[in-house]
């Protein structure tokens with residue numbers, strides 16, 4: 001079987017990488033180790049790179065439309081990988097999932113109305129609320145051992161408030177790494193249907209599932225959930241294609257789909273799509289399952305190395321169970337270092353870039369999110385630096 005190369009890295013400094021440019025605002029140096037922003041420090045699958053070259057040789061790069069080939073690839077992927085049968089008419093492409101949940105907030109809520117989040121959570125979800133003058137309905141997740149759980153009493157109470165109109169569900173959940181079980185999703189779905197709360201299910205991490213866990217598409221559980229939801233998927237996390245700006249927004253309910261699209265057209269004037277993104281998505285979904293399998297194995301290897309090292313060297317740091325995503329959530333509070341100081345030490349002294357927990361909400365203060373999608377040697381190097389730097393502060 002073909003073995004993919006996950007060790008050769010392509011330099012991303014100075015070539016328009018958002019992640020690297022952001023890190024270099026703090027520090028410029030050859031020895032930066034990037035464990036921040038959720039994109040992979042891995043070469044793209046050769047099937048995508050070669051496929052795009054062939055496509056370029058045979059294309060004119062004029063205005064694009066989502067092709068049937070792209071839509072059928074999405075449909076087939078959802079059937080094969082997620083056991084969800086969709087109609088290609090339900091798919092609306094978007095430049096990103098963030099665009100989609102911003103649009104949904106504007107289309108389905110009014111200023112002053114409530115949007116529920118299960119926090120700590122992916123920070124642009126807060127932006128969708130605050131920047132549009134909506135009200136955050138904060139359903140705080142609860143730590144139980146090495147995983148987070150949903151406080152359903154609080155969830156139901158908040159969903160029953162008539163001012164709560166929409167839930168942005170992060171599934172799998174970033175940053176906690178939870179893959180919600182079918183039972184949990186069913187409870188969420190019933191409460192939302194009973195209380196007329198529309199669900200925007202952000203499933204961008206749905207393909208990055210660790211051994212022993214199963215992702216369930218929220219809308220696939222019950223026809224009532226399908227009719228009360230917008231499902232956001234993309235090849236951007238799974239195959240590291242965020243720069244191609246193509247996400248698949250799947251909306252079974254015709255009325256919701258039309259209202260959603262009306263809002264896109266109002267905001268954007270003339271929504272466009274990226275011709276290479278559509279083709280990249282098709283190539284990924286049709287040709288890259290083996291690449292994905294090997295990438296998942298790499299993430300699991302990296303996770304195990306980090307978890308074992310931390311358990312041995314720093315038992316005061318809690319590493320949460322990684323059920324899905326390639327983002328490991330770690331609680332550093334046991335070290336007794338204040339959250340901002342911890343961030344400073346890691347960046348400035350260790351030259352290590354994680355995502356600080358506090359960006360995901362105040363409960364994240366003192367936590368760090370570690371992006372594991374990188375060559376394994378980065379993980380070893382990162383752990384050694386972490387050890388050296390923390391030990392200076394702990395003595």
Ligand SMILES: Cc1ncc(COP(=O)(O)O)c(C=O)c1O
Pocket residue numbers: 038095096097098099122170174202204205234236242247
């Ligand atoms: C939960 C979640 N939603 C959305 C995004 C970003 O989506 P996009 O780049 O498609 O806007 C991310 C990126 O990390 C994410 O973790």
